[in-house]
Amino acid sequence: MVTSQMSKGKIMEEFDRRKFLKATLSTAAALSVPISFAQSKDKKKKPITRVLGKTGLRIPVISYGVMLANNPALLRAAYDAGITHFDTAHSYQNGRNEEMIGEVLSKVPRKSYILATKIKPAEHDRTKGTIGPASTKEAFLNRLDISLKRLKTDYVDILYLHGISTQEEAYHPEMLAALEEAKKSGKTHFIGVSTHRNVEGVLEAVTEEGIHDVVLASINFQNQNPKRLREVTAAASKAGIGIIAMKTMAGGYYDKERTKPVNYKAALKWVLEDPAVTTCIAGLTAFEHLQENISVNYDITLTDEERASLIPDTQSKGMACDGCEQCIQSCRYHLSILPDAMRAYMYTYGYGATLKAREIVDEGKEEFQVCKSCDICSAHCVKNLPISERVKDVARLENVPIEFLA
């Protein structure tokens, strides 16, 4: 029975919701205490700002993508440190993210910050880029009303259609009508789309029609064709489209094991080298990250050293074998396939080039077998790559049917 499984709202009625929110947010008390991180804002220096296309909004080059934050004190510290643009989404943390932002930012003047949220169509297959019939204008606007209530505001500055990858989605009649109505009613000042995939295609589509004001796009140093990307962003910018970058950290780590973090500042500066990009919505969970991000607001020059630190993961220490062959000497069987196996691992997890990796595994089949059956590995890598583990990992490719390899 439904009722027997539920503890219903009864338990929740036993305590005050406001108390609950205060307790679970846990750091609400911080809102009334001086925040030392605000002091990192140098009052003599002005942050670097750019204008967001035809919206005319002037925004510091570093903004805050709040999606990862569960700490209201961090959000408030970011505000006090000079960040003015905050980005969330209706779906983040099932609405808890918008609620936290509402709790914090409702205590400061509404006009002192720029708020953006994103709403998905009710029926959306992102992988295919299709929007289903349940995605009505009314359903979208209903979600917007819920978001505004959570955010404790009458309007957002930018409202995005969340997570599209095709022209058809960008100009889906119901979604476009919903965005335009939201703008007309004053519930948003500007409208846009957010895109993780086919970024160039979406930017071109939006540029062509000129209906949207802003595109929030996944832009980072691992883009396969930065030259083409910058041509597209330049054209969009020229047409008045404001461009905001997200996913600037390219996943945040160079290696599969997520032990080698990307150079935050360098990654942000790489994106900001493109003058068409107004600001980056950087995600952060620690005050240390906040301080790093804030420093970029005052200096966006990408040094040679920082540029070098952004060498794609396939070349980085975490993934790449230098081919010095010293491991062969230290291997008790002097297996010559070890450097090749490291390369196969890099092809697999760095490039996703599993077919090429399989060729290496096939060519060295006998030696791979010897390595797999050896219990105690004596091979040593001067870069400390885990040789045995990677050989065994990539050797499994021999069991994968060729038709599944790319």
Added chain:
Amino acid sequence: MKKFFALLLLSIPLTPAQAQDKEAYFPEIPGFQRTILEEVYTPNNLFDIIDGAAEMFLSYDFEELAIAEYSDSLIQYIRVELYRHRNAENAFGVYTQERSPEAQFLSIGGEGYIEEGALNFWSGPFYIKLVTNDKGQHVQQALLTIANAVAAALHQDSRMPAQFDAFPQAERLPHSEYYVNRDFLGYKFFDIAFVVPYQQCTMFTVYFSSEAEAQEAVKKYAKLLKDSLLTFDKPTKVKDPVIGVMLLQRCGSILVGAIDIRDMQKAKMLMSQIQNNLAKK
């Protein structure tokens, strides 16, 4: 997409979501038609399906997502998303990040709740989300039926992470415990934390891999507070520049603390009880 599938196949010996497992996790349910989606999402392509929300799942060591849809003559579809995380703590952690305090809670798996058109619960290393665009009492009942069937099929030990056992039960705010697996309170040196809000304060434990690591974290915190004499070997009240008043003590490799304190005596008492419980383990 081929390369992702190849990577998935590579992980066959390590993951449970093989084809036959997916069938088992998404059981046949009388009265419903079941469709198991072929694609399984990994950290490499989770963004393809849930966009920016993926960041939070990845931060809780998400490993893979399998999806099935159930329908009947009245319901177009109920989508069941089965997220597998590295361990139960992380599945519980991501569940608590999305949990609505106003929801109707359920005893499904470790804990769950139902809203209009949605039911979420966690069970062992799995976080399970059911969602539909259909509405009505029949839909809500169907959500429960399917959730119960999936929960039973998972065969998981769904007790709350054992670290919460150290916290006294009395006066806990119900359905409010949460787990943070990095940067607790925004500090990089406070990593893994188990947090329990009470009526009078919020208590937490921060776990380190060794006593030395805990001492190092405490040193960093003392430096931040500009008081290098602080060792936190006994209950110590400090005024954190961001968090406000905090009570903190190091017990071996674990820090026990209180924030959001409305009753200091109560906070001290809870801290003492937590330490005693930790000592018994």
